Amino acid sequence: xxxHGNLRREILEAALAATEESGPANWSLRELxxxxxxxxxxPVHHFGDKTGLLTAIAAEGFALFADELExxxxxxxxxxxxxxxxxxxxxxxxxxxxxxxxxxxxxxxxVAARERARQILLAGSRGLAPTPxxxxxxTLAAWSTAHGFASLWxxxxxxxSADGDAETVGRQALEAALGHLRRG
Amino acid sequence: xxxHGNLRREILEAALAATEESGPANWSLRELxxxxxxxxxxPVHHFGDKTGLLTAIAAEGFALFADELExxxxxxxxxxxxxxxxxxxxxxxxxxxxxxxxxxxxxxxxVAARERARQILLAGSRGLAPTPxxxxxxTLAAWSTAHGFASLWxxxxxxxSADGDAETVGRQALEAALGHLRRG
DNA sequence: GAGCAATCTTACCAGTGACAAGATTGGAGG
DNA sequence: CCTCCAATCTTGTCACTGGTAAGATTGCTC
Numbered sequence: 120x121x122x123h124g125n126l127r128r129e130i131l132e133a134a135l136a137a138t139e140e141s142g143p144a145n146w147s148l149r150e151l152x153x154x155x156x157x158x159x160x161x162p163v164h165h166f167g168d169k170t171g172l173l174t175a176i177a178a179e180g181f182a183l184f185a186d187e188l189e190x191x192x193x194x195x196x197x198x199x200x201x202x203x204x205x206x207x208x209x210x211x212x213x214x215x216x217x218x219x220x221x222x223x224x225x226x227x228x229x230v231a232a233r234e235r236a237r238q239i240l241l242a243g244s245r246g247l248a249p250t251p252x253x254x255x256x257x258t259l260a261a262w263s264t265a266h267g268f269a270s271l272w273x274x275x276x277x278x279x280s281a282d283g284d285a286e287t288v289g290r291q292a293l294e295a296a297l298g299h300l301r302r303g
Numbered sequence: 304x305x306x307h308g309n310l311r312r313e314i315l316e317a318a319l320a321a322t323e324e325s326g327p328a329n330w331s332l333r334e335l336x337x338x339x340x341x342x343x344x345x346p347v348h349h350f351g352d353k354t355g356l357l358t359a360i361a362a363e364g365f366a367l368f369a370d371e372l373e374x375x376x377x378x379x380x381x382x383x384x385x386x387x388x389x390x391x392x393x394x395x396x397x398x399x400x401x402x403x404x405x406x407x408x409x410x411x412x413x414v415a416a417r418e419r420a421r422q423i424l425l426a427g428s429r430g431l432a433p434t435p436x437x438x439x440x441x442t443l444a445a446w447s448t449a450h451g452f453a454s455l456w457x458x459x460x461x462x463x464s465a466d467g468d469a470e471t472v473g474r475q476a477l478e479a480a481l482g483h484l485r486r487g
Numbered sequence: 488g489a490g491c492a493a494t495c496t497t498a499c500c501a502g503t504g505a506c507a508a509g510a511t512t513g514g515a516g517g
Numbered sequence: 518c519c520t521c522c523a524a525t526c527t528t529g530t531c532a533c534t535g536g537t538a539a540g541a542t543t544g545c546t547c
């Protein structure tokens with residue numbers, strides 16, 4: 120099928136769907152091509168190689184991530200909640216983004232989007248501690264807690280320890296770790 | 304080479320070394336076999352298939368993990384530090400353990416070792432909150448913070464935000480998140 | 488010292504990512 | 518209109534992979 124019209128997008132979506140089902144490694148470019156009804160090398164023109172496809176996913180993921188964090192940037196605590204919400208609701212993106220061996224981490228689009236997200240995280244916890252040293256520790260703590268909860272949740276490690284939806288339980292964990300910072 | 308003598312161990316170590324270098328997906332059984340000087344199907348007898356090898360790594364990893372946590376079980380805060388120390392010093396194990404799509408999570412050895420580690424984590428934060436509900440939140444918070452810091456550190460996400468060795472910086476992050484629980 | 492069971496090998500298959508060379512087609516410029 | 522170019526997709530091929538089947542080797546037991 121020459122001139123599919125929307126192949127780049129369709130392959131990308133198929134990759135996301137496949138990643139959602141079985142992780143970012145358990146699918147092949149050829150499988151995605153078959154699903155899209157094109158030859159096994161059709162994606163090459165759009166992504167170069169498999170790493171290129173994963174790089175595109177990471178770049179788009181960091182951009183979406185930054186967007187969602189930006190929406191709540193004024194509330195330090197809600198940035199953490201948004202972090203968790205993003206991981207759960209955009210699982211496939213998240214699983215690629217934080218697995219640097221999968222894609223080209225220094226791709227310009229990736230770098231730009233990732234840096235944008237990072238700045239929002241840094242801004243979110245600004246002014247919560249007196250010294251720069253403590254400031255940095257607070258940022259790290261918040262980032263670690265949100266990221267850790269999200270990772271554990273996605274890996275299924277919490278199925279025995281937590282009941283409820285991710286956002287509710289995540290809020291409780293964030294509150295236990297960081298609530299004292301919020302209240303001053 | 305018939306009757307290598309120690310093939311199971313050698314393949315396992317080679318897999319750990321390769322995982323350390325390039326992640327748990329970027330090596331092949333055949334490559335490990337070549338390194339060990341045996342035919343490409345020799346590992347089959349010991350592990351069944353590639354998933355079996357990764358399952359063995361996960362089982363051994365959780366057992367080592369439980370051992371290291373056990374050594375400091377009396378101090379809630381030090382359990383978190385030990386968690387981070389394990390992730391950094393046994394990176395290959397850690398990266399497999401928390402990637403359930405890679406191995407058979409319900410393998411009896413895996414289940415036993417993982418459950419042992421889980422109990423230590425639960426015990427570590429016992430008595431730090433009045434109600435069971437808060438108790439659970441504190442456990443989740445501590446686990447999330449340690450796990451998140453370890454994951455971010457291993458993925459390289461912190462290279463711009465933190466200087467120093469993982470344990471030192473990790474302590475600071477844990478202190479910022481959980482220090483208030485320690486001091487009562 | 489015979490035979491068994493554990494361990495390893497050789498041979499093969501389908502599936503994969505990458506590459507090279509070529510086919511098709513929409514659209515721009517004459 | 519129509520020519521031709523660049524974007525897009527296809528066919529063909531390669532080395533490599535994981536998995537399976539069948540068979541070879543060898544340490545150990547009795």
